Amino acid sequence: MEAAELRVGFVGAGRMAGGLARGLLRAGKVPASSILASAPTDKNLDAWRESGCRTTHCNLEVLQESTLVFLATKPHVLPGVLQEIRPAVGPHHIVVSLVAGVTLQTLQRAGAMVFTRGSGAGDGEAALLKNLLSSCGLCEEVPESYINIHTGLSGSGVAYVYLFAEALAEGAVKMGMPSGLASRIAAQTLLGAAKVMLETGEHPAKLRGDVCTPGGTTIHALHQLEKGALRATVMNAVEVATNRACDMAED
Known part of the structure; x- marks a missing residue:
């Protein structure tokens, strides 16, 4: 799948998601009209609308409308979100869980990210994700055991x-x-x-x-x-x- 054909969704619309979305938009990887973000209230969604992105209060709508979905919620909220969206996840979805330690606060200014692929992700999905995330700065694929080290570093x-x-x-x-x-x-x-x-x-x-x-x-x-x-x-x-x-x- 080409990056230009992606429909990108964000479950969670806080600073993590916003930093990544701004990086993608600035690099021209995805048009604003192809980005959909969800949040329980309008508190964090106004800035997304100003950028031309679409918004919703329904997490399931993000799954229905997107091919690549970033889960950008707080850690204690994530289990509930996973339970909610699991029935809607299909074989065509690429789902990425964002961790606070990925330096997303600096993504729009060339931050650093690492990612680990799950058992269902192949080389194509990994290459696509690295291509997208590299627009925000350094991006490396690493073993899962490195994720927490990256947070500390x-x-x-x-x-x-x-x-x-x-x-x-x-x-x-x-x-x-x-x-x-x-x-x-x-x-x-x-x-x-x-x-x-x-x-x-x-x-x-x-x-x-x-x-x-x-x-x-x-x-x-x-x-x-x-x-x-x-x-x-x-x-x-x-x-x-x-x-x-x-x-x-x-x-």
Whole structure:
């Protein structure tokens, strides 16, 4: 099935679903008229209508009108939704359950997603999904055991980066730079570093070493970060976030 022929449905119309829909629309993968979103009330549906998408209060209507369906509800709501829509799921449907840890809050700005195919999904369905989701940023197919790790690394990792950016900018403010300028430079520094990682494929340790002049400013600064156990602290953060994601999945 070609992406242009898809009729895409969203059961749930919150920020997760909205971020993905905006990415698909921006990339021209699916026309707005081919997107249908459902929610219990109009609270989250107005923005969808403004984008030209169709809306409904009936989850079953999404199944009836769509070939690709994203389940974008809160985890505690999902079991009830699955029970409701199960009778309407047919062999022509591709159903994707979205997990909070897929960084959907940043999808419209090149986020990162991973997905795992179910036993009924083949190579064609996986290729189609990756094609669609890649319009929103990096998308990789992974074993199911990686899903919670991705939450700890990327889903929660956005907050780690914001915290680091804040500290980076405040260091410059401490030394006399205006806050707004410091924040813009910090953001551009992070963006530039991320682009080099992606474009070169080099290990971060090598890239870090490449910018360290013997006896220079960078190596002195890195020594201070090592004293503060920055790497161990970040590794611990990814670990506890991953473990928390595992605990939530079992609740």
